[in-house]
Amino acid sequence: MRAILRIRRFNPEQDSKPYWGEYTLEDIQPTDRVLDLLNRVKWEQDGTLVYRRSCAHGICGSDGMRINGVNRLACKVLAKGLTDGDGDAHVQIEPMLGMKVLKDLIVDMEPFFAHYRAVLPYFVNDTPAPADGRERLQSPEDRAVFDDTTKCILCACCTTSCPSFWANGEYVGPAAIVQAHRFIFDSRDVAADKRLEVLAEPDGVWRCRTIFNCTNACPRDIEITRAIGEVKLATRRGAEKQREAMRKEHAK
Numbered sequence: 001m002r003a004i005l006r007i008r009r010f011n012p013e014q015d016s017k018p019y020w021g022e023y024t025l026e027d028i029q030p031t032d033r034v035l036d037l038l039n040r041v042k043w044e045q046d047g048t049l050v051y052r053r054s055c056a057h058g059i060c061g062s063d064g065m066r067i068n069g070v071n072r073l074a075c076k077v078l079a080k081g082l083t084d085g086d087g088d089a090h091v092q093i094e095p096m097l098g099m100k101v102l103k104d105l106i107v108d109m110e111p112f113f114a115h116y117r118a119v120l121p122y123f124v125n126d127t128p129a130p131a132d133g134r135e136r137l138q139s140p141e142d143r144a145v146f147d148d149t150t151k152c153i154l155c156a157c158c159t160t161s162c163p164s165f166w167a168n169g170e171y172v173g174p175a176a177i178v179q180a181h182r183f184i185f186d187s188r189d190v191a192a193d194k195r196l197e198v199l200a201e202p203d204g205v206w207r208c209r210t211i212f213n214c215t216n217a218c219p220r221d222i223e224i225t226r227a228i229g230e231v232k233l234a235t236r237r238g239a240e241k242q243r244e245a246m247r248k249e250h251a252k
């Protein structure tokens with residue numbers, strides 16, 4: 001089959017504005033991924049095309065981009081899913097929205113990671129290690145309440161599909177809230193209150209208008225809007241009470 005690609009191009013050193021680059025690839029396989037198609041365009045037709053990628057297996061989160069109008073990982077989208085009536089794959093590729101384009105499909109991720117860092121996305125507990133010196137134990141029930149949010153790979157597909165983020169780039173965004181959720185509800189962590197303080201600020205969790213774009217965009221199928229709802233409740237009733245309510249909910 002054939003692939004017909006339109007790729008948003010922009011080189012700030014020579015272009016005054018972005019434009020569409022058009023490319024046709026013959027003899028592609030239905031199981032080729034969009035990342036394979038981008039590689040072929042770069043290697044066979046135009047070596048100046050740039051994009052980020054690393055693992056090619058949906059794990060590193062580096063190749064988030066807008067594919068046919070939806071944020072996806074290029075390494076997870078197959079050509080056979082992008083055909084229309086004529087049997088060719090028609091693929092439109094753009095950088096993710098709401099972040100400065102540095103070149104072609106590469107956006108400046110620094111503001112995204114600044115929001116991520118703001119929620120203390122790491123385990124905090126300075127008390128002495130348990131007597132055996134090895135690990136702080138946790139029950140399977142306590143682990144279950146934040147299991148879903150441990151799957152985040154920081155691809156930014158959620159945050160850059162969020163209308164609240166497009167309207168106000170200061171909004172901390174769904175990805176940072178997902179990361180905060182992972183630690184707020186970890187029974188071994190002691191910094192939940194600090195994270196909730198950050199998230200109760202005007203640019204925090206209440207900017208979420210529950211539009212669900214983020215959940216639809218997540219390549220890890222994380223229930224982001226649900227996680228955001230749980231964090232919202234925790235800003236009102238405290239992490240411990242909310243964790244208890246979630247434990248009961250999971251036990252049902």
Ligand code: SF4
Nearest residue numbers: 162208209211212214
């Ligand atoms: S649910 Fe909230 S965070 Fe997700 S896209 Fe909608 S407004 Fe943004």
Ligand code: SF4
Nearest residue numbers: 152153155156158218
């Ligand atoms: S929550 Fe999902 S979409 Fe958002 S950064 Fe994490 S993996 Fe990507």
Ligand code: FES
Nearest residue numbers: 055056060061075
């Ligand atoms: S290249 Fe790593 S997630 Fe796609």
